[in-house]
Amino acid sequence: MAAKGEVLDPREAYSRLTARKILFILIGLGGLVALVLVATSLGSANISVGDVASAVVARILPFLGLQIGDNTDAIIWDVRLPRIVLGVVAGAGLAISGATMQGIMRNPLVSPFTIGISSAAGFGASVAIVLGAGMVGSGKYLVITNAFIFSLLAAFLVYGLARTRGMRPETLILSGIALMYFFSAGTSLLQYIATEEEVHAVVHWLFGTLAGATWENILVITVIFLACLPFLMKYSWDLNAMVAGDDMATSLGVNTRRVRALSMAMATIITAGVICFTGIIGFVCLVSPHITRMIIGADHRFLLPCSCILGSVLLVGADLLGRTAFQPTVIPAGIVVSVIGVPFFIYLILRTRKEYFQ
Amino acid sequence: MKMQINGVKFNYGSVPVLRDVSLGIGGGELLSLVGPNGSGKTTLLRCINRILKPRKGAIMLEGKNLAELDLKALARCIGYVPQNAPSSFPLTVFDTVLLGRKPHVNWRLGERDKAIVFNTLRMMELEDLALRLFNELSGGEKQKVLIARAIAQEPRVLLLDEPTNNLDLKHQLEVLGLIAGLVNEKNLSAVMAMHDLNLAATFSSKIAMLDHGRVYAAGEPGDVLNAENIRTVYGVETIVKNDSGRPYIIPSNTNGKNNAGLNHRSPAVALKE
Numbered sequence: 001m002a003a004k005g006e007v008l009d010p011r012e013a014y015s016r017l018t019a020r021k022i023l024f025i026l027i028g029l030g031g032l033v034a035l036v037l038v039a040t041s042l043g044s045a046n047i048s049v050g051d052v053a054s055a056v057v058a059r060i061l062p063f064l065g066l067q068i069g070d071n072t073d074a075i076i077w078d079v080r081l082p083r084i085v086l087g088v089v090a091g092a093g094l095a096i097s098g099a100t101m102q103g104i105m106r107n108p109l110v111s112p113f114t115i116g117i118s119s120a121a122g123f124g125a126s127v128a129i130v131l132g133a134g135m136v137g138s139g140k141y142l143v144i145t146n147a148f149i150f151s152l153l154a155a156f157l158v159y160g161l162a163r164t165r166g167m168r169p170e171t172l173i174l175s176g177i178a179l180m181y182f183f184s185a186g187t188s189l190l191q192y193i194a195t196e197e198e199v200h201a202v203v204h205w206l207f208g209t210l211a212g213a214t215w216e217n218i219l220v221i222t223v224i225f226l227a228c229l230p231f232l233m234k235y236s237w238d239l240n241a242m243v244a245g246d247d248m249a250t251s252l253g254v255n256t257r258r259v260r261a262l263s264m265a266m267a268t269i270i271t272a273g274v275i276c277f278t279g280i281i282g283f284v285c286l287v288s289p290h291i292t293r294m295i296i297g298a299d300h301r302f303l304l305p306c307s308c309i310l311g312s313v314l315l316v317g318a319d320l321l322g323r324t325a326f327q328p329t330v331i332p333a334g335i336v337v338s339v340i341g342v343p344f345f346i347y348l349i350l351r352t353r354k355e356y357f358q
Numbered sequence: 359m360k361m362q363i364n365g366v367k368f369n370y371g372s373v374p375v376l377r378d379v380s381l382g383i384g385g386g387e388l389l390s391l392v393g394p395n396g397s398g399k400t401t402l403l404r405c406i407n408r409i410l411k412p413r414k415g416a417i418m419l420e421g422k423n424l425a426e427l428d429l430k431a432l433a434r435c436i437g438y439v440p441q442n443a444p445s446s447f448p449l450t451v452f453d454t455v456l457l458g459r460k461p462h463v464n465w466r467l468g469e470r471d472k473a474i475v476f477n478t479l480r481m482m483e484l485e486d487l488a489l490r491l492f493n494e495l496s497g498g499e500k501q502k503v504l505i506a507r508a509i510a511q512e513p514r515v516l517l518l519d520e521p522t523n524n525l526d527l528k529h530q531l532e533v534l535g536l537i538a539g540l541v542n543e544k545n546l547s548a549v550m551a552m553h554d555l556n557l558a559a560t561f562s563s564k565i566a567m568l569d570h571g572r573v574y575a576a577g578e579p580g581d582v583l584n585a586e587n588i589r590t591v592y593g594v595e596t597i598v599k600n601d602s603g604r605p606y607i608i609p610s611n612t613n614g615k616n617n618a619g620l621n622h623r624s625p626a627v628a629l630k631e
Binding site for chain 1 (some may be wrong): 450
């Protein structure tokens with residue numbers, strides 16, 4: 001924010017603004033670490049934040065020789081941390097996908113969910129649950145691989161349709177929305193013919209939860225996320241240019257078709273990688289970039305990393321709330337995120353003076 | 359600095375928009391493209407900028423064919439000022455102008471890039487707006503910011519698509535004066551699509567009048583903007599006064615009555631030519 005009324009050298013003001021953005025990132029990271037420690041300490045067994053910290057340090061830096069009770073160590077590392085770390089990586093992944101898609105489509109209403117990727121994942125999972133049919137794998141992996149493959153399939157379809165019209169954002173969005181309806185209808189049809197037990201499983205999957213976390217899941221998501229992150233960061237300049245319109249971006253030397261296709265591919269793979277393990281957690285994608293833009297503006301060099309942090313905080317926070325608020329009942333994070341997030345988001349929209357999209 | 363447009367043709371589908379356009383422009387020259395709607399002004403700009411690919415012909419910049427440059431190298435030579443820019447997301451004026459440095463940087467900004475942006479902002483008296491959001495500015499301010507971005511790009515050729523669109527009289531004069539000054543000072547070649555003939559006559563060193571994708575007339579404003587050319591190309595009767603070398607155009611018979619001259623050329627005839 002520019003200081004009002006105060007006469008300030010623009011250079012000074014700009015470096016202050018940049019410093020504030022970096023500070024925001026650092027505070028966000030610190031807050032995330034604190035949240036993770038607190039979230040890990042809360043639960044049915046009584047563990048202090050200090051225990052959590054030393055248990056984590058003890059495993060990461062074994063040469064320090066910290067002594068932790070086996071029981072505490074097991075609860076922290078096998079039960080609580082996987083769920084919370086999954087929240088961190090999944091939140092970050094979903095948020096960066098949303099920010100990227102909103103940038104390349106030049107539309108703040110877009111997310112991997114509004115363009116059909118999640119409905120396709122839901123359909124894939126339903127096919128596996130109800131028909132027991134899948135493309136690859138078997139048993140519990142069938143649902144995961146099916147969800148992943150159908151997400152990619154949807155993205156390919158959207159991409160193929162949009163390509164015929166020169167990859168314009170309008171075509172991408174419209175074909176995505178059409179596919180979303182198609183796959184939702186498919187899922188409904190499967191639920192209609194399924195047994196009660198299967199319907200229950202499908203509905204459960206569609207909620208989206210961090211309950212199924214394992215270190216293997218986390219590793220897969222983290223590898224995908226870290227592999228895409230440098231490329232998306234590299235594209236942040238191109239995204240800034242593309243927000244100003246395709247003609248403008250082209251005249252600034254951006255190959256808009258390539259950037260749009262590759263960013264969309266990466267955003268899709270990250271989203272698919274996350275939701276095939278968690279089920280559909282939608283709101284994080286849409287809302288993290290928005291909140292970040294309200295706070296630090298739309299420069300993608302800062303928007304992408306800040307959205308990631310915010311996405312992690314949102315998802316871990318939502319899961320924490322869902323786990324602890326109505327004990328012993330656990331509410332899936334996917335539901336909590338929307339129930340808590342929507343009023344908060346509406347509050348932000350109403351509070352912000354500025355019209356920040358037309 | 360010399361740009362030569364040689365026999366450029368362009369079709370939108372099967373509809374020819376540019377049919378064999380050839381023009382030349384030197385350094386320190388401001389060339390205005392005038393002509394009725396649909397005569398190909400914007401399309402020609404977009405062809406120069408490679409947003410569109412001409413079907414035939416070549417555009418040479420100092421003897422180099424622009425079609426052979428990669429997009430980034432092209433962006434270092436040519437700056438483009440669009441009619442307006444969508445502003446869906448909040449970007450500060452500084453960051454908007456900073457985008458002009460994009461063709462020159464890989465990812466990290468140098469001090470030089472920031473210095474260029476600050477100097478450009480100061481030169482254009484936009485310093486006070488540096489941290490305001492682009493989408494909250496007035497039309498005139500936005501136009502100046504878009505020009506500033508093209509200047510920060512340090513191009514040798516400046517393309518402007520109706521830069522005075524949506525501006526009030528004061529801002530029209532201010533923006534065009536600024537462009538003419540920059541062209542002169544930095545020895546740029548500027549090509550500008552314009553609707554207002556009087557403004558074009560006042561600020562341009564050369565004018566090309568386009569008609570159905572062809573150059574109908576090109577040269578000094580005084581040679582191109584005469585009642586006869588305007589009658590043929592626009593089908594409008596005008597009185598052209600010539601004060602101190604710059605033509606001044608006043609439409610006559612604006613009420614549409616008693617204008618024998620206006621109707622001598624029906625639209626159907628115009629299309630055949």
